[in-house]
Amino acid sequence: MSASQKKQKKAIESINSRLALVMKSGKYCLGYRQTLRTLRSGKSKLVIIASNTPPLRKSEIEYYAMLARIGVHHYTGTNIELGTACGKYFRVCTLSITDPGDSDILRNMAGSEAAAPQS
Amino acid sequence: MGKIMKSGKVVLLLGGRFAGRKAIVVKTYDDGTSEKPYGHALVVGIERYPRKVTKSMAKTKIAKRSKIKPFVKVMNYNHLFPTRYSVDVQFDKNLLNKDAIKDPIKKKKVKFSCRQRLEEKYKTGKSRWFFTRLRF
Numbered sequence: 001m002s003a004s005q006k007k008q009k010k011a012i013e014s015i016n017s018r019l020a021l022v023m024k025s026g027k028y029c030l031g032y033r034q035t036l037r038t039l040r041s042g043k044s045k046l047v048i049i050a051s052n053t054p055p056l057r058k059s060e061i062e063y064y065a066m067l068a069r070i071g072v073h074h075y076t077g078t079n080i081e082l083g084t085a086c087g088k089y090f091r092v093c094t095l096s097i098t099d100p101g102d103s104d105i106l107r108n109m110a111g112s113e114a115a116a117p118q119s
Numbered sequence: 120m121g122k123i124m125k126s127g128k129v130v131l132l133l134g135g136r137f138a139g140r141k142a143i144v145v146k147t148y149d150d151g152t153s154e155k156p157y158g159h160a161l162v163v164g165i166e167r168y169p170r171k172v173t174k175s176m177a178k179t180k181i182a183k184r185s186k187i188k189p190f191v192k193v194m195n196y197n198h199l200f201p202t203r204y205s206v207d208v209q210f211d212k213n214l215l216n217k218d219a220i221k222d223p224i225k226k227k228k229v230k231f232s233c234r235q236r237l238e239e240k241y242k243t244g245k246s247r248w249f250f251t252r253l254r255f
Contacts, residue, residue: 033197040158040196041149042122060200067123067201 012076016085018105019048023087026101030086032057035096039064044096045106047072050079053093061094073109124149124160124196129204129249132164133197137190140164141249142199143206145215158196161217163210163233166190168252169241187241187250189233191220206246208236 022028029038038044039061047065049058049072065072075082079091086092100106124130128144142164151157167188172181211232219225241250 036197037158040123040201064123064201067203068121 008076014108015073015075015105018103018108019085020087021103022097022100022105024101026097026103027099028086029096029098030088030092030094032061032094035061035094036064038096038098039068039070042068042070043098044068044070045100046070046097046109048075048082048095048097049073050075050077050082050093052078057093071106071109122149123201124158124199125205127205127207129202129206130160130162130199131202131253132162132192132194133200135194135198137164137166137192139253139255140166140190141202141253142190142192142194143208143249144199145210155193155195159193160196160199161191161193161215161220162199163189163191163215163237165237165250169250185238185241187234187237189230189237191215191226191229191233193217193220204246204248206240206249208240210236 029035029044035044035047039047044065047061047070049061051074053061062072075085077085079093082095083090083092086095097105124144124147126144126146130142130144132138132140132142142162144160144162146161147158148155148160149158151159165187167186169187170184172184176184211229214225214229214232219229240246
């Protein structure tokens with residue numbers, strides 16, 4: 001594999017492992033309705049969107065997150081993969097992390113995504 | 120990590136008779152009440168936007184075209200879309216409350232007072248975005 005591909009693969013694995021830790025030790029909300037609810041109340045710390053969410057819904061969630069100044073991470077993978085990464089047997093298009101627990105997902109994602117929500 | 124729904128915020132109504140209209144959040148009930156166990160807000164919006172006005176029009180014509188018809192409604196958060204805009208209008212707080220909306224006579228009074236405040240704000244020329252119709 002080329003160098004950039006290797007780097008991407010590593011990045012994906014690290015997100016997955018961090019997500020697994022959040023699932024175990026933290027609090028999260030899976031699904032569009034619940035993420036909107038957490039965004040409105042400001043309880044969310046990070047929002048993760050799958051790559052194949054419809055663009056209108058993606059923009060809507062990004063707008064809400066911009067208003068609430070919450071980071072958004074665009075997961076490189078479809079909702080099926082995001083669901084698997086969460087350890088669930090269903091698809092997950094949007095998920096919101098309200099309490100990261102032992103994971104350092106916020107520090108790593110928020111740093112790289114600080115530019116993204118503003119765009 | 121801030122709360123989005125605050126009083127003074129402009130929201131779009133997503134459904135119902137007033138879908139697509141802009142409204143100002145007056146009071147929020149984040150955790151709901153016993154009758155409405157969901158997050159909801161009291162909003163004042165514009166039912167009929169003021170018409171376009173140009174400099175060449177007569178004063179009487181301008182006055183007629185600058186009328187605003189408001190509505191007052193209690194809406195579920197899910198049916199509102201918040202925007203980055205906010206409008207600072209002082210509504211009559213003792214008039215404007217949930218019970219006033221239920222009683223038709225009080226509701227008329229409330230709407231009239233809202234109308235006056237909104238028209239005042241419109242005449243100052245600020246918050247122009249709020250008073251223009253959202254085209255979709």
